[in-house]
Amino acid sequence: MATCAEILRSEFPEIDGQVFDYVTGVLHSGSADFESVDDLVEAVGELLQEVSGDSKDDAGIRAVCQRMYNTLRLAEPQSQGSSQVLLDAPIQLSKITENYDCDTKLPGLLKREQSSTVNAKKLEKAEARLKAKQEKRSEKDTLKTSNPLVLEEASASQAGSRKESRLESSGKNKSYDVRIENFDVSFGDRVLLAGADVNLAWGRRYGLVGRNGLGKTTLLKMLATRSLRVPAHISLLHVEQEVAGDDTPALQSVLESDSVREDLLQRERKLSAQIAAGRAEGPEAAQLAEIYAKLEEIEADKAPARASVILAGLGFTPKMQQQPTREFSGGWRMRLALARALFARPDLLLLDEPTNMLDVRAILWLENYLQTWPSTILVVSHDRNFLNAIATDIIHLHSQRLDGYRGDFETFIKSKQERLLNQQREYEAQQQYRQHIQVFIDRFRYNANRASQVQSKLKMLEKLPELKPVDKESEVVMKFPDGFEKFSPPILQLDEVDFYYDPKHIIFSRLSVSADLESRICVVWLLFVYSLSCNSCTTESAGWAILRP
Structure with missing residues (x-):
């Protein structure tokens, strides 16, 4: 902190002792809270502006704060690694002050000015602002400690079956069919599968399809790691x-x-x-x-x-x-x-x-x-x-x-469309039937002669299975702007590029290529090229063979 104190004395020779103590105290106790020079300007900038009077403008005050901020950052490793040192002998403060001039304005306990030219309200305001900032930082640190960053991972849960458990423990399960019922798969807080069932019959070849991001790869990993119970004898x-x-x-x-x-x-x-x-x-x-x-x-x-x-x-x-x-x-x-x-x-x-x-x-x-x-x-x-x-x-x-x-x-694709169409028809028919019964109930609810019929209709509604409307997958619409500002070429440029996986086997060397917005590039591996030459052949009909890896 001595360097910051020297900066204050050199830049503000008429600084009040009380202000000097306050500023140095802020720099000493709150150095860890200053994430940028703006934080330092916010904490002590107004006080230093008042001390300077008209000698420094806002840019000058910010330059002084920048110097002190740089000093604090450089001093951080030393302060973090410092430790208490036991003195070999007592030190007398009177000997330390012998070299100071009595007329010199000494800060702190050595000498204090009799009067203060600083507005006390502004000083209190600055202290309150710094205290609020420190409390906010403390809350953030507490939150980080209580809620450490945890990478989201996939997890699976599965309802147990006593029959399957007994078969597994007895070693009598010789079936190679995979049957997993009533299981859930989630990724962090997001549920991917809920109450799902999967049956994989031996010798069948299953294609797992669905939109990206729904959990297809995650399901494979749950099976591969046996997070979902797969019989132990199945490799x-x-x-x-x-x-x-x-x-x-x-x-x-x-x-x-x-x-x-x-x-x-x-x-x-x-x-x-x-x-x-x-x-x-x-x-x-x-x-x-x-x-x-x-x-x-x-x-x-x-x-x-x-x-x-x-x-x-x-x-x-x-x-x-x-x-x-x-x-x-x-x-x-x-x-x-x-x-x-x-x-x-x-x-x-x-x-x-x-x-x-x-x-x-x-x-x-x-x-x-x-x-x-x-x-x-x-x-x-x-x-x-x-x-x-x-x-x-x-x-x-x-x-x-x-x-x-x-x-x-x-x-x-065909079966899914037919199934969705049948489900939608069944749902609409049931809704119409429910509505028809509800009209009868509402009409004769308070008719004593029809009370038994109303009760019968209510029981019919309760027994009806609850059908849900067809959950249609939302369509993705992508819109591109009609016009855009073109970039000046080249967009991509490679000069004298070498590429290899093993230094002894270079894939290509000294490659130079460039591309702009009008380029249409196809990368192929040309194993052999041949052309047919005959009187009836034209350039367009010449034969080319390009094999791609």
């Missing part, structure tokens, strides 16, 4: 994250996803090494024969060929299958994650937009491959053609519930 796999990059070849990475095969091979190598070294004691030979029988049962020798077929279908060339995973981009690592899932063959496969990282050829291959999938699939996709090709059932997420439909996506 499930959620393709969500890309494969981590390391020195493992792509083909080996896929083979390692079969944990049963990898465990048997590891045990086989260990036992074979013991037998070869002459350290076998007898049981090793029997164990090795048992492992060979299990490997033959799961067709372990055909696993590399099956993994290679899956990788080839997803676009991996034989050379790429031998490359380390660290050399692949994020899109190719996602393909690897999908290949691992297809190779592992879980009982319940959860896919979230699997076609996003695939080209047309890989999508067609995946459609054909999943059509013969032996177990259950639950896939989220916005690709109609993909859902039409693989889905045997559609689950529609809307209005915090799940509705099931048989058939592919096109069948679902």
Whole structure:
């Protein structure tokens, strides 16, 4: 604070001692409350303006406050790290004041002016304003302490079933159907599903559809983490994250996803090494024969060929299958994650937009491959053609519930329209019937001769099921302005750009490209280009082959 005091003495040599004490006290006790120089000007600016008289205008007072504010900010780390120091010997104040001139205006307890030229009301007003600001800051700190910032996470709750619990505990549940009833899913304070039911029959392929933001991906995560109770004997796999990059070849990475095969091979190598070294004691030979029988049962020798077929279908060339995973981009690592899932063959496969990282050829291959999938699939996709090709059932997420439909996506669209139309007709018919009964009740409510009939009508109204109007999804309307101010080119410019995932394998180097508002750019991967030259061919009819990854 000594630096701030020196600034006050140099800028305001005639400052009153009481004002000096007040200002230095404010700077000392409230330094943590000053978030900007404006806060400091608000606290002491009026007092300093009155002390300066006509010598300084508002800009001059603000400049002085800026200097003191900078000093406080620089002094913060030192003050936070300071500690109390025990003096080696007592200090006499009289010796400290020997070097001061008696005529010098000393602040505080050493010497106080006999009169004050400062308006006492303004001083009280400034003190009240500072106190209010400190109380407000204290309330904010208390609120932060009592309500710490917590990241919202998804949660699920599910009604328990004693019958299912007994089956799980006894180990007699051998069904591979997934049936989850009366469950809720929420994300923070927002309810995504309430009292929902989902039934996944073994061997069926389900497409989960619905508008963005309603909770499709969250539902997959609740199933993948078993936050919703899925029978323990059912293996499930959620393709969500890309494969981590390391020195493992792509083909080996896929083979390692079969944990049963990898465990048997590891045990086989260990036992074979013991037998070869002459350290076998007898049981090793029997164990090795048992492992060979299990490997033959799961067709372990055909696993590399099956993994290679899956990788080839997803676009991996034989050379790429031998490359380390660290050399692949994020899109190719996602393909690897999908290949691992297809190779592992879980009982319940959860896919979230699997076609996003695939080209047309890989999508067609995946459609054909999943059509013969032996177990259950639950896939989220916005690709109609993909859902039409693989889905045997559609689950529609809307209005915090799940509705099931048989058939592919096109069948679902037709069935949904018919169901909504029937629901609306049923609701309108019931409303007319209710209105008709209510008219009779209102007409003869106070007629003694019709009292029994009125009571009968009232009971009829109570027994009628309460139908709700059809909840139609709101339409999204997007409006764009007709005219706008064009930006001067270039909008985007790249000069001498290099790009790579591995420094040893550069994707492209020294690329220079620019784009403006009139540009229409298509990025493709050109594997080979050829043209046909003949007398009957024109430039337009020349053949070009562009393969996209």
